[in-house]
Amino acid sequence: MTIVAAVPTQRRRRPELAAFLxxxxxxxxPEDVGMPPGLRRRTPGLRREEVAQLSGVGVTWYTWLEQGRPINASAQVLDAVARTLRLDRPEREHLYHLAEVPYAPERSAADIAVVSPELQGILDALDPHPAVLYNARYDVLATNAMYERLFFQDERGGQGMNTGPFGIRNVLWALFTVPEATCPLVDRKRELPLMVAQLRGAYGRHVGEPTWEEFVRLLAEASAEFARLWRSGDVVPPGTRVKAFRHERVGEVRLTSVSLSVNGMPECRIVTYTPNDEESRQGLASLREVTERRIPPPAGDGIR
Structure with missing residues (x-):
């Protein structure tokens, strides 16, 4: 029997990095970057020394990087090379992955929340079943009306969910920072450890990224329960299971959650919730009825 020795990951990635660059x-x-075309160019595109000059790095260092030699590259240097080579976001992420540097794009809450009309249309078409688009950190990127009715609307129909530390609604932040008595999960002690274990599974792909590290740190500071579960180190993948939720208007509903991946949105998933029994189906129907009625303002509001 022939035994094939395993090739270290770095040795496999370096030739790929060289070919990609x-x-x-x-x-x-040269015209793309504002340089004169010059004469006697034997190969298309920029020369190595030109990439080095435009990126503010040494010619020898860039040559070694493009030759796949085992040298270290910082995020700042990779960003400079990526700008010079006019890489888009997927290409930049690929560059970081091959160079074994954590990829941490700067994203605002507005960037995270942008969802195409087609994807929103899919969520809306799933109504009357609750549906939501999450990223790997449980940020709420988009929802349909029934999801809002079930989880986010307070007595007057307003948004009843606190935003996370980055100014966008986040399910983990909401669940761990509200009093246990107001948590919508019926079996909180079973569900929360599973959600944290899913988060840790995703975190493994983002270790060292400032946004992720800051999110975990702030949530651990805000919730001793989250900090304890995070220290356990448990990891599980997303999966289909039955969850029970309580709502002040219709009582308890039991829903089966199913996760669906989304092309073009890495690590994002649509989660749909379908009634697990007839009583839960009727509960969702009742919730639609009561929330579609106009809720009168409390006494004392309005013009006198």
Missing amino acids: RSRRARVT
């Missing part, structure tokens, strides 16, 4: 360099012309 060469291919990206070949497609950028």
